[in-house]
Amino acid sequence: MSTSTVQGVAETKDGLDAYYGQFTSEREKEALGLPLRLVAAWAKNDAAGIAEVFTEDGIMILPGDVFKKGRDEVLSFMAAAFAGPFKGTGVTGRPVDVRFVADDVALIRTHGGILAPGETEIAPELAVRSTWITVKKDGKWQLAAYQNSPRGEGATLRW
């Protein structure tokens, strides 16, 4: 099952170190915990858990005409997606860029994608480039905006 692999990233120290890659400072690793929270919620197809990663008014933009504003819209949208074609899917990704635009604003870029049920590798159709605009509020990194774009010629998924 793909989701166990995805969760596995965060379950072992080696898995975590591989995920952090070149981003080894404590503040980078702290910010990089945010995508892992979304990955973990996705692995359970937990729409509320995904919405929780966002700020109250967080934005989600996906290829196709998807522009969701706020946790409630994200929750409903993801719940429907998991009821539909995304049932049983996982998601994965690795950071390629982490920048602090301000002390409490981090810009993270990841390369990743959706894992179809039973898959452990991202198919070309499902590969994405993601930007995570994260803010630290109340001591916790939260997702102010998330956007992904197709990665590679073969990335045809639209929502």
Next chain:
Amino acid sequence: MTENAATLVQSAKQWATYYGGFPNGERGAAFTAALRVRAAWESNDANAFADMFVENGSMLVGDRQLTDREQIRSYMAEAFNGPHRGTKLTEEPVEIRLLTHSVALAVTDGGIIRAGADSVAAEDLARATWVIVKADGDWRIVSHQTSPIKG
């Protein structure tokens, strides 16, 4: 009115509409960075375009990820001499937020108007996220990424 003045009035009227629902205030101020990118594009001016980015500014164009100002400069110089020659950029602001007093987030709908066309072709429609930072008293682009809406 002279012809020049009439042209200026007409251009100014159109330019003012580019602010959409955010003509004033800090959000309007942050959005000027995107408008200056748009103006640079309209002049096919790669230097003016690149200079609107911070030094480590990033831009995703199609499947190409540019990660600093000089990459953006050379990419755009090539593009304006080739595939983007004579093209224009539209960017209707649909959301602008201040994340902190010095960091803004803008979402725009628009895309590249092909040379000779009046509007963005449906398959070229894209939604962009801009991260804009205030540095030394003015706003610059930290990150620009688009996602296809129809294409």
